[in-house]
Amino acid sequence: MLSFISFWRAAAIVLNDLASSAYYAGGIAEKAIGKAAPWFILAIMLFSYAVRAIYIESCSMFVRGGVYRVVKEAMGSTMAKFSVSALMFDYILTGPISGVSAGQYLAGFLNDLFRYAHLSLVLPANLTAAVFAVLVTLYFWWINIKGISLGSEKALRIVYVTTVMVVLLIGWCVYTVSVRGAQLPPWPLPRNLQFSPDALGWLRGSRLPYTVGLVGIFIALGHSVLAMSGEETLAQVYREIEHPKLRNLKKAGFVIFIYSLVFTSLVSFFAVMIIPDQVRRNYFDNL
Numbered sequence: 001m002l003s004f005i006s007f008w009r010a011a012a013i014v015l016n017d018l019a020s021s022a023y024y025a026g027g028i029a030e031k032a033i034g035k036a037a038p039w040f041i042l043a044i045m046l047f048s049y050a051v052r053a054i055y056i057e058s059c060s061m062f063v064r065g066g067v068y069r070v071v072k073e074a075m076g077s078t079m080a081k082f083s084v085s086a087l088m089f090d091y092i093l094t095g096p097i098s099g100v101s102a103g104q105y106l107a108g109f110l111n112d113l114f115r116y117a118h119l120s121l122v123l124p125a126n127l128t129a130a131v132f133a134v135l136v137t138l139y140f141w142w143i144n145i146k147g148i149s150l151g152s153e154k155a156l157r158i159v160y161v162t163t164v165m166v167v168l169l170i171g172w173c174v175y176t177v178s179v180r181g182a183q184l185p186p187w188p189l190p191r192n193l194q195f196s197p198d199a200l201g202w203l204r205g206s207r208l209p210y211t212v213g214l215v216g217i218f219i220a221l222g223h224s225v226l227a228m229s230g231e232e233t234l235a236q237v238y239r240e241i242e243h244p245k246l247r248n249l250k251k252a253g254f255v256i257f258i259y260s261l262v263f264t265s266l267v268s269f270f271a272v273m274i275i276p277d278q279v280r281r282n283y284f285d286n287l
Helices: 007-023 025-033 037-059 066-075 077-116 125-144 148-180 197-203 213-228 233-240 245-274 277-286
Strands: none
Touching (some): 007 148, 025 213
16 A cells, blocks of 8 residues: 655654764864864755756656666766765665764763762773664664664654754753853854865875865865765655645755754854863864
């Protein structure tokens, strides 16, 4: 029997992939480009609305044969293989990263509890994160093979819990800023960018990113683009959305945009505004 999902459930599935980037995108970007990173995260989240519009338009088109056949007919079998490989890599990229990031949070939380309970037990953060990521990946694989209706229900429940946490987190941050005061991150100008050696790639040792401001800005945006990773899930859930499909897809896209814009960008801003520099740099892996 065929079953379809509401736009709320479709949005929940995408947000489980997209919104998880909020927990580590800011730290990765700041490690690469410096304290101005939240502005570039915000720019990427605004840009994601245009990307989402392209996904919505492409979903309304019927493409016969899928990615491999279309690219093969247009550019040959070699490029088709590269395209499919890149697409598969993109599909599986954020899941393990999000699982490891969540595992690091869990290990830190449990170690804090053990310390407050005066227990001498300390969990290795990296090993705990890896084991947790494997277990979570296997669990969601088991859920997904049962059908998208059950998977979307689980995703919606996760978003419920996450939304409560987001409201508490943002509310607590606003209260902290109102009591202690804070300054906005440095403006997204070329002179405020502090590239790490690894961030420049083959431009390492070159003055080009500093002398040509546009080059530095593009490099900074490139290191922030992970914040919108997960958009491709929108195309995967389109065929499962209930009628009218396109209208419900647009509703789901708008819900995703507002949620991810508020959550991802505000988390990045508050991290820089509240956490001292000497403390924050120790948590770039899961900030």
